[in-house]
Amino acid sequence: MMEHLLEVNNLEVKFKLRTGELTAIDNVGFTLDKGERLGIVGESGAGKSVTGFSIINLISKPGYISGGEIMFEGKDLTRVSEDVLRHIRGNRISMIFQDPMMTLNPVFTIGEQMAETILAHKNISRKDALEISVEKLRQVHIPSPETRLNQYPHEFSGGMRQRIVIAISLLLDPAIIIADEPTTALDVTIQAEIMELLLELCEKNDTGMILITHDLGVVSQVTEKIAVMYAGRIVEIGSTENIVANPLHPYTKGLIKALPGSRGTGEKLYQIPGSMPNLTEMPKGCAFHPRCELAEGECFSKVPELIQRGNFRRLAACHKF
Amino acid sequence: MHRENRLVTINKLVKKFDISGGFLDQLKIENKKIVRKKTFVHAVNDVSFTVNKGEILSVVGESGCGKSTLARVVVGLYSPWSGEIFYKDKRIDNLDGSQMLSYRKKMQMIFQDPYASLNPRMTVKKTLEEPLRFHEPSISNSEIEEKVLYVMEQVGVNPKWADRYPHEFSGGQRQRVSIARALMVDPEFIVADEPISALDVSIQAQILNLLMDARDNFGLTYMLITHDLSVVEHISTRVCVMYLGTVCEIAPVRNIFSNPLHPYTQALLSAIPKPGVKKKEHIKLKGEVPTPIVLPTGCVFHTRCLYADERCRREIPKPLSYDNGESFVACHGVEEKRI
Amino acid sequence: MDKWKKFKESYFLYSFLRDPVAIVSFIIFLFLVIVSFSAPLIAPHDPYDTSTISIMDSEIPPVWYGEGDDNFILGTDSQGRDMLSTMMYGMRVSIIIGIGAVALQAFLGVVIGLLSGYIGGRVDAFFMRLADIQLSFSTLMVAIFISAIFQTAFGVGKYSEYAVPILVLIIGIAEWPQYARTVRASVLGEKEKEYVEAAKVIGFGSRWIMFRHILPNTLSPVFVISTIQVANAVMSEAALSFLGLGMPVTKPSLGSLINLGFEYIFSGSWWITIFPGILLIILVLVVNLLGDWLRDVLNPKLYKG
Ligand SMILES: Nc1ncnc2c1ncn2[C@@H]1O[C@H](COP(=O)(O)OP(=O)(O)O)[C@@H](O)[C@H]1O
Ligand SMILES: Nc1ncnc2c1ncn2[C@@H]1O[C@H](COP(=O)(O)OP(=O)(O)O)[C@@H](O)[C@H]1O
Numbered sequence: 001m002m003e004h005l006l007e008v009n010n011l012e013v014k015f016k017l018r019t020g021e022l023t024a025i026d027n028v029g030f031t032l033d034k035g036e037r038l039g040i041v042g043e044s045g046a047g048k049s050v051t052g053f054s055i056i057n058l059i060s061k062p063g064y065i066s067g068g069e070i071m072f073e074g075k076d077l078t079r080v081s082e083d084v085l086r087h088i089r090g091n092r093i094s095m096i097f098q099d100p101m102m103t104l105n106p107v108f109t110i111g112e113q114m115a116e117t118i119l120a121h122k123n124i125s126r127k128d129a130l131e132i133s134v135e136k137l138r139q140v141h142i143p144s145p146e147t148r149l150n151q152y153p154h155e156f157s158g159g160m161r162q163r164i165v166i167a168i169s170l171l172l173d174p175a176i177i178i179a180d181e182p183t184t185a186l187d188v189t190i191q192a193e194i195m196e197l198l199l200e201l202c203e204k205n206d207t208g209m210i211l212i213t214h215d216l217g218v219v220s221q222v223t224e225k226i227a228v229m230y231a232g233r234i235v236e237i238g239s240t241e242n243i244v245a246n247p248l249h250p251y252t253k254g255l256i257k258a259l260p261g262s263r264g265t266g267e268k269l270y271q272i273p274g275s276m277p278n279l280t281e282m283p284k285g286c287a288f289h290p291r292c293e294l295a296e297g298e299c300f301s302k303v304p305e306l307i308q309r310g311n312f313r314r315l316a317a318c319h320k321f
Numbered sequence: 322m323h324r325e326n327r328l329v330t331i332n333k334l335v336k337k338f339d340i341s342g343g344f345l346d347q348l349k350i351e352n353k354k355i356v357r358k359k360t361f362v363h364a365v366n367d368v369s370f371t372v373n374k375g376e377i378l379s380v381v382g383e384s385g386c387g388k389s390t391l392a393r394v395v396v397g398l399y400s401p402w403s404g405e406i407f408y409k410d411k412r413i414d415n416l417d418g419s420q421m422l423s424y425r426k427k428m429q430m431i432f433q434d435p436y437a438s439l440n441p442r443m444t445v446k447k448t449l450e451e452p453l454r455f456h457e458p459s460i461s462n463s464e465i466e467e468k469v470l471y472v473m474e475q476v477g478v479n480p481k482w483a484d485r486y487p488h489e490f491s492g493g494q495r496q497r498v499s500i501a502r503a504l505m506v507d508p509e510f511i512v513a514d515e516p517i518s519a520l521d522v523s524i525q526a527q528i529l530n531l532l533m534d535a536r537d538n539f540g541l542t543y544m545l546i547t548h549d550l551s552v553v554e555h556i557s558t559r560v561c562v563m564y565l566g567t568v569c570e571i572a573p574v575r576n577i578f579s580n581p582l583h584p585y586t587q588a589l590l591s592a593i594p595k596p597g598v599k600k601k602e603h604i605k606l607k608g609e610v611p612t613p614i615v616l617p618t619g620c621v622f623h624t625r626c627l628y629a630d631e632r633c634r635r636e637i638p639k640p641l642s643y644d645n646g647e648s649f650v651a652c653h654g655v656e657e658k659r660i
Numbered sequence: 661m662d663k664w665k666k667f668k669e670s671y672f673l674y675s676f677l678r679d680p681v682a683i684v685s686f687i688i689f690l691f692l693v694i695v696s697f698s699a700p701l702i703a704p705h706d707p708y709d710t711s712t713i714s715i716m717d718s719e720i721p722p723v724w725y726g727e728g729d730d731n732f733i734l735g736t737d738s739q740g741r742d743m744l745s746t747m748m749y750g751m752r753v754s755i756i757i758g759i760g761a762v763a764l765q766a767f768l769g770v771v772i773g774l775l776s777g778y779i780g781g782r783v784d785a786f787f788m789r790l791a792d793i794q795l796s797f798s799t800l801m802v803a804i805f806i807s808a809i810f811q812t813a814f815g816v817g818k819y820s821e822y823a824v825p826i827l828v829l830i831i832g833i834a835e836w837p838q839y840a841r842t843v844r845a846s847v848l849g850e851k852e853k854e855y856v857e858a859a860k861v862i863g864f865g866s867r868w869i870m871f872r873h874i875l876p877n878t879l880s881p882v883f884v885i886s887t888i889q890v891a892n893a894v895m896s897e898a899a900l901s902f903l904g905l906g907m908p909v910t911k912p913s914l915g916s917l918i919n920l921g922f923e924y925i926f927s928g929s930w931w932i933t934i935f936p937g938i939l940l941i942i943l944v945l946v947v948n949l950l951g952d953w954l955r956d957v958l959n960p961k962l963y964k965g
């Protein structure tokens with residue numbers, strides 16, 4: 001069997017809270033091949049960002065990786081030293097956040113920041129680093145990059161800033177880009193532009209991408225694979241085409257059916273009742289059962305496994321078929 | 322459409338915000354002379370349209386194009402710089418506080434952020450009672466109680482939770498309470514400013530359904546502000562497309578989606594991602610949205626329009642109306658039949 | 661009962677029970693308050709009752725000295741009053757003035773801050789410039805200035821007779837800008853929130869919106885500064901009294917006791933100054949520590965549910 005670029009197995013992240021421990025993500029697993037694009041969708045609090053952060057071990061204080069492995073280029077990232085991680089972050093795996101200002105430092109010019117990033121990982125001259133920066137800015141369609149290099153982040157619009165962040169994330173030609181809601185804060189027209197840009201660059205460089213979003217529309221345009229998360233677990237994972245056309249898990253079904261446009265204009269929309277449980281008050285059995293029309297028997301008592309169901313070529317965590 | 326069908330009409334509405342700051346900030350040097358100059362944000366420029374009884378008029382456009390400002394001027398939170406607002410046949414933008422009171426009841430607003438739109442120190446019950454007590458001082462306690470319970474049920478909030486505080490609710494539940502507060506005074510017209518954009522995907526459908534139910538059960542008319550075009554397509558009757566404080570096009574929803582006339586509408590629609598539809602070409606606009614502090618001359622869209630010509634740069638396009646004035650488009654290109 | 665249960669489960673109580681400094685401070689503070697307010701019941705002597713005081717008893721050192729007297733555990737002052745009792749009464753005066761002045765500061769500051777923040781424009785400019793001017797002098801300067809005016813206006817006799825309310829007034833007026841600024845800042849944040857807009861759309865008047873909707877949401881910083889302000893007010897009172905502008909010797913506060921004893925410190929009667937001084941430091945310290953704790957609890961940025 002071919003080795004995957006990234007393989008996440010049974011990943012579990014916990015947060016230490018004053019009321020006890022909270023399992024933010026539980027038994028999360030997926031693979032990513034070279035140049036492959038995976039979408040992680042789900043509502044807020046489902047554990048998408050925690051999953052993204054834990055891949056490069058950026059889970060901050062009250063949280064920690066409590067189980068599982070993350071295999072990348074032959075190393076288990078949950079076990080390697082901070083030095084190795086620092087080398088991997090930005091260099092081999094880079095991350096794009098919803099708010100570009102999480103990446104950009106307001107007191108340095110774009111050029112300084114880009115050059116710093118390169119020099120931290122590569123042994124080249126400052127002049128060469130700036131040249132690479134200009135080239136990358138040109139790739140993300142920033143007009144007159146040579147002059148723009150000397151400007152500060154606040155002199156750019158939101159869409160431009162996100163493009164600069166993309167340029168920075170591409171500086172070192174990483175193998176994987178993790179993009180956490182990269183377009184959520186942007187307008188539809190700019191959103192479309194940014195997604196197109198990301199897609200174009202990933203395709204050109206054969207870069208793998210993990211796209212985290214709550215927008216099924218965006219995911220289905222860009223990715224080849226989708227993992228649907230609910231209350232800290234993956235409930236369905238498979239090829240984008242299959243999942244959008246024929247979802248198996250009742251939650252995925254509900255999400256797709258509830259989209260405006262899937263019913264006649266002005267008709268009532270399909271709605272999933274209730275809301276996602278708080279992770280501190282997880283229901284027994286399948287976490288989705290309080291909102292599920294099909295729930296019966298085992299659903300109330302046993303957590304469903306994420307396995308292949310029937311002869312569908314994807315995995316779903318649901319007892320009812 | 323008949324006159325008596327009009328609920329809210331706005332005419333040549335303009336809203337500017339003065340951001341000049343103090344006296345010293347206003348001083349500028351021009352031609353070697355010191356002059357005092359004010360700086361304005363031109364948030365809404367010369368906007369006119371009518372909302373008819375029973376319809377859902379959606380206002381769409383990119384952020385910063387003046388949608389929220391327009392909404393706030395219409396419900397009277399901001400006073401207009403110039404222009405007129407009519408409720409049925411009565412001009413209301415020049416009324417004083419007490420004259421306005423009866424119109425306050427008829428026009429309510431639902432806000433975007435369910436975390437900020439409820440007073441954190443008031444229980445749900447208090448939040449709902451207060452407007453009713455204020456507008457109907459003679460109403461008895463038992464009647465108020467009854468109405469609170471009725472409305473809570475209508476919006477799908479468990480009446481048992483009446484004594485809870487907002488922080489004990491999820492975003493979707495809070496938005497329901499917000500809607501309930503608006504419904505307490507039996508309004509006819511509701512302005513909803515992005516009522517679902519802060520909510521989770523699986524909750525958005527619930528709130529949209531609630532808005533549609535409320536329209537049927539309470540006979541409401543909506544002005545719905547949103548940037549989600551698939552929502553617009555699903556629930557509105559007419560759509561108003563705004564760019565940089567100006568209305569580009571208004572038309573029934575079917576026409577907008579099947580046959581957008583204005584170049585900006587065309588670009589906006591081509592950008593919607595739809596599940597199941599792989600990467601399709603969208604119309605790329607050139608440049609960036611200009612600042613509303615210095616508006617472009619002529620057509621405000623000309624700096625980004627693929628069809629702009631000399632006339633567009635010079636002359637502001639007039640709304641070209643059709644369908645008995647129910648629809649219009651403001652574009653020289655369309656008028657000259659080159660688009 | 662429900663309220664009690666909520667309180668028991670609250671973050672407030674949780675963080676209190678987990679903070680030994682706060683617990684110890686609170687216990688000491690409670691002890692001091694109880695002791696000072698029940699002084700007429702438990703104090704061994706009544707320092708206000710001149711008939712029981714004898715100048716013959718003056719400057720008796722604490723009991724553990726040879727010349728000590730079992731009747732006066734901590735010794736006596738220059739007028740022959742029992743130090744322990746006088747300090748208990750004095751602390752009561754200090755606390756009353758501290759709390760009274762803070763109530764006045766808070767009242768003035770909250771109302772002015774609310775109006776400034778909500779109405780804005782000229783009203784705001786006027787009050788905030790006034791606050792700037794006042795803050796650019798030190799509090800004590802302002803207080804000395806006002807008390808000097810009062811003293812000349814009423815005469816020294818009247819001034820000592822009404823010393824408590826006058827000091828409350830002086831310290832209250834001197835420190836309102838702290839409150840006004842804090843409240844104004846939170847009003848500016850709150851008034852942009854959509855619940856205020858919702859209240860306007862319903863038609864409520866400005867006064868209702870200010871006091872019923874905005875005010876309750878600006879109170880947590882007011883509570884935080886209040887504890888620190890009580891400590892400051894006690895200190896201001898002590899300073900004024902030390903300068904002879906505060907409580908008269910017949911009804912001493914901790915500050916005037918320190919002042920009184922100061923003259924005798926070099927003649928060897930250190931206890932007249934040192935004991936009230938220590939008590940003042942302890943009082944101010946525990947109130948400040950409680951204030952620090954409260955600030956951490958009520959600071960939403962630190963609060964993680
Ligand atoms: N810093 C934190 N402290 C405590 N809990 C956290 C923290 N960050 C995340 N969590 C928990 O992890 C869950 C998943 O969060 P996240 O991955 O950010 O969700 P999303 O899918 O919206 O990105 C949240 O519901 C929350 O309970
Ligand atoms: N109170 C205000 N003061 C100054 N400028 C404002 C104010 N409110 C809105 N604006 C400006 O007016 C323009 C329109 O804003 P808004 O109506 O909020 O847009 P939208 O709701 O379409 O995103 C923006 O440029 C915004 O910065």
Ligand code: SF4
Pocket residue numbers: 583584585620621622623624626627628629630633638651652653654655
């Ligand atoms: S008027 Fe001219 S610039 Fe404006 S949208 Fe039409 S063609 Fe484009």
Ligand SMILES: [Mg+2]
Pocket residue numbers: 045048049050180
């Ligand atoms: Mg997230």
Ligand SMILES: [Mg+2]
Pocket residue numbers: 385388389390
């Ligand atoms: Mg808005």
